[in-house]
Amino acid sequence: MNRFGLILTKSYMNKIKAKSFLITTIIFTLVIIGATNFQSITSLFDGEGGESDEKWQVVVYEEDTDIVNNLSGQTAILNTEIEITAGDNSRAELEEQLENGEFDALLSVNMTEAGRIDAEYLSASLTANAYSGDLQTALQTIQSNMAANRLSLSADELATLNMPVSFSQSAYVESAKSAEELDQARGLVYVLIFVIYMSVLIYSMMIATEVATEKSSRVMEILISSVPPIQQIFAKIIGIGLVGLTQIFIWATVGIISVNLSSDSLEGGIYSLFDFTSGSISTIIYGIVFFILGYFLYATLAAFLGSLVSRTEDLQQVLMPVNILIVGGAMLAFYGLATPEAGFITITSYIPFFTPLVMFTRVGMLNIPLWEPALAILLTVLSILVLGWFGAKVYRGGVLMYGNSSSLKDIKQAVQLSKKEK
Amino acid sequence: MLRIDNVTKTFGDYTAVDQLTLSIPKGEMFGFLGANGAGKTTTFRMILGLIDMTGGTISWNGESIGYHTSNRIGYLPEERGLYPKMKVKEQVVYLARLRGMDKKDAEKELTGWLEKFNVPEYENKRVEELSKGNQQKIQFIASVIHKPDLLILDEPFSGLDPVNVELLKKAVSELKSQGVTIVFSSHRMEHVEELCESLCIIHRGSPIVQGKLNEIKRDFGKKNLWIKADFELEDLEALPGVVKVKRLIGGAELQIENEEVSQEILSLLQPKGFIRQFSLEEPSLNDIFIEKAGASYE
Numbered sequence: 001m002n003r004f005g006l007i008l009t010k011s012y013m014n015k016i017k018a019k020s021f022l023i024t025t026i027i028f029t030l031v032i033i034g035a036t037n038f039q040s041i042t043s044l045f046d047g048e049g050g051e052s053d054e055k056w057q058v059v060v061y062e063e064d065t066d067i068v069n070n071l072s073g074q075t076a077i078l079n080t081e082i083e084i085t086a087g088d089n090s091r092a093e094l095e096e097q098l099e100n101g102e103f104d105a106l107l108s109v110n111m112t113e114a115g116r117i118d119a120e121y122l123s124a125s126l127t128a129n130a131y132s133g134d135l136q137t138a139l140q141t142i143q144s145n146m147a148a149n150r151l152s153l154s155a156d157e158l159a160t161l162n163m164p165v166s167f168s169q170s171a172y173v174e175s176a177k178s179a180e181e182l183d184q185a186r187g188l189v190y191v192l193i194f195v196i197y198m199s200v201l202i203y204s205m206m207i208a209t210e211v212a213t214e215k216s217s218r219v220m221e222i223l224i225s226s227v228p229p230i231q232q233i234f235a236k237i238i239g240i241g242l243v244g245l246t247q248i249f250i251w252a253t254v255g256i257i258s259v260n261l262s263s264d265s266l267e268g269g270i271y272s273l274f275d276f277t278s279g280s281i282s283t284i285i286y287g288i289v290f291f292i293l294g295y296f297l298y299a300t301l302a303a304f305l306g307s308l309v310s311r312t313e314d315l316q317q318v319l320m321p322v323n324i325l326i327v328g329g330a331m332l333a334f335y336g337l338a339t340p341e342a343g344f345i346t347i348t349s350y351i352p353f354f355t356p357l358v359m360f361t362r363v364g365m366l367n368i369p370l371w372e373p374a375l376a377i378l379l380t381v382l383s384i385l386v387l388g389w390f391g392a393k394v395y396r397g398g399v400l401m402y403g404n405s406s407s408l409k410d411i412k413q414a415v416q417l418s419k420k421e422k
Numbered sequence: 423m424l425r426i427d428n429v430t431k432t433f434g435d436y437t438a439v440d441q442l443t444l445s446i447p448k449g450e451m452f453g454f455l456g457a458n459g460a461g462k463t464t465t466f467r468m469i470l471g472l473i474d475m476t477g478g479t480i481s482w483n484g485e486s487i488g489y490h491t492s493n494r495i496g497y498l499p500e501e502r503g504l505y506p507k508m509k510v511k512e513q514v515v516y517l518a519r520l521r522g523m524d525k526k527d528a529e530k531e532l533t534g535w536l537e538k539f540n541v542p543e544y545e546n547k548r549v550e551e552l553s554k555g556n557q558q559k560i561q562f563i564a565s566v567i568h569k570p571d572l573l574i575l576d577e578p579f580s581g582l583d584p585v586n587v588e589l590l591k592k593a594v595s596e597l598k599s600q601g602v603t604i605v606f607s608s609h610r611m612e613h614v615e616e617l618c619e620s621l622c623i624i625h626r627g628s629p630i631v632q633g634k635l636n637e638i639k640r641d642f643g644k645k646n647l648w649i650k651a652d653f654e655l656e657d658l659e660a661l662p663g664v665v666k667v668k669r670l671i672g673g674a675e676l677q678i679e680n681e682e683v684s685q686e687i688l689s690l691l692q693p694k695g696f697i698r699q700f701s702l703e704e705p706s707l708n709d710i711f712i713e714k715a716g717a718s719y720e
Contacts, residue, residue: 217506
């Protein structure tokens with residue numbers, strides 16, 4: 001095996017065999033299994049705890065009306081967890097009983113001269129506001145029916161009155177996706193942005209740590225006398241990139257199997273993010289491309305910055321600008337999810353450090369012509385090549401420099417150390 | 423033949439190595455002496471092509487040294503370093519393979535070397551579990567396992583106990599007898615005196631003494647004279663031909679211009695009383711260094 005292959009294999013195997021890899025992989029696998037079975041898990045708790053005997057007991061106190069049976073019927077349609085009973089005692093006594101916890105809520109109902117229902121809902125806490133909302137809807141229906149009775153309207157006439165408007169949106173700009181498409185795209189793009197952001201952050205940090213560890217344990221001087229720096233950098237980057245892909249592959253496999261085995265219906269919840277009908281395949285392909293580009297760009301940067309520090313403790317400091325760039329890119333991308341057509345989103349999508357996240361947001365959210373992502377990809381690839389070339393120079397000098405400082409002016413010194421002075 | 427021709431290295435205004443010219447014949451052991459910061463490591467890094475020269479040329483058997491020659495070159499850096507978490511075997515085999523060695527051969531060689539150093543049980547230990555001296559043995563093995571033609575050892579004996587120094591010296595001598603060209607640096611003069619035929623003393627980037635050990639001593643001319651006597655040794659400084667006098671209990675150590683001076687001193691002292699010891703010795707490298715550099719070495 002050649003040297004490049006050896007370093008690549010070692011970087012890969014060392015990470016794969018490490019305990020930390022095993023632990024993060026397992027934790028995220030569990031998270032994925034949890035998320036895909038979310039509905040079954042929550043119903044597991046609901047099914048045993050809430051539904052059977054623990055109903056929400058509402059006592060109705062009426063002064064001059066008699067709607068309790070009607071209310072009970074209407075509420076049953078809306079929410080089976082609410083149990084309505086008529087209150088026989090005086091209001092003061094009922095309030096006392098409520099405070100003693102004999103039931104959950106007190107609804108006192110009154111009717112005005114004009115035929116309006118005045119209701120007052122009294123409960124220990126207002127957290128269960130879904131119940132009060134359902135009660136309000138039920139009362140509204142009762143009030144409408146009573147008004148219709150007084151006006152002698154038929155049921156059909158009443159339905160005509162209550163008919164909701166039909167309201168649909170569409171954009172006249174050709175590149176824009178329809179509102180429905182946007183909502184579908186947004187979920188997938190959101191998830192992929194997050195995946196790209198997290199993996200670029202984590203794996204580039206991994207590379208920098210690896211380089212800094214080799215340097216601080218001083219094994220670097222042997223390596224650098226055996227293998228050219230540019231081979232070392234890219235062998236490590238690809239090795240750790242493969243670690244990342246292995247992890248993502250495991251998670252994707254687990255996710256797909258878990259979805260297929262899951263008893264949940266494939267509607268709503270997390271599945272609405274993965275509606276594979278509307279051009280989401282191309283979004284996923286773009287996601288993979290931009291993940292690879294972003295990874296290479298930031299990993300190269302992290303590798304040569306890692307070569308500047310003498311101790312791994314100083315690593316955070318030199319990586320700060322890189323982290324700011326990644327986080328900045330992510331913020332722009334998340335902003336771009338809401339307003340993908342904003343001018344500064346368009347501009348920043350061509351800046352190589354932001355391209356992987358921001359241009360991805362644009363291709364995911366808009367129907368932009370192919371040359372736009374193609375140009376941005378080209379610019380990013382060029383940046384990677386330039387960074388790789390420049391990084392190898394810094395790396396070569398940087399790994400031989402030992403000192404306390406870890407500032408960015410060391411880059412200059414490192415380049416000087418590695419270049420021929422004439 | 424390793425040829426270093428007029429090599430200079432400057433870092434900004436600072437000159438680390440100044441017009442160094444050396445040639446080391448194949449199969450020779452060459453000592454490179456100098457205080458800390460004299461430019462030894464910088465010179466080695468230039469030989470290995472890790473840093474570029476400001477001026478001059480370096481060649482090994484007529485070709486330049488670089489990554490294309492790394493399979494034939496062994497290097498033990500001054501700052502020892504191995505992967506602390508990796509097992510000895512994994513690690514040495516990995517480093518050997520990076521220098522173009524076959525996995526099986528590397529494993530076999532490693533076993534042989536560990537036995538030679540009396541530590542066969544370390545094969546499956548993690549490096550961080552070993553003592554510093556033992557880590558150094560492993561590091562030495564890593565630098566020679568691929569059977570290089572040219573071996574560069576930067577301070578190979580520092581930090582080792584006397585027993586291990588002897589072990590390592592023996593290993594280095596064996597490699598030399600197998601025809602390996604060895605360049606090693608040290609700040610311990612006696613190691614160089616013991617092992618090398620040729621040497622170079624470098625001081626602030628420039629070579630101040632260089633050549634074959636016996637020629638250097640011969641050309642230096644001055645000798646050391648040890649005297650122990652039962653009477654007071656007075657006025658030695660005033661004698662002609664005496665360069666330096668260092669008083670010791672019951673005697674003195676003198677540096678004299680040449681060996682004839684010793685006989686004059688002997689005839690002067692004899693009438694005065696009983697002389698217990700009177701010995702004429704070769705100057706040590708340390709004496710030569712102090713003379714040439716005009717400053718104490720250590």
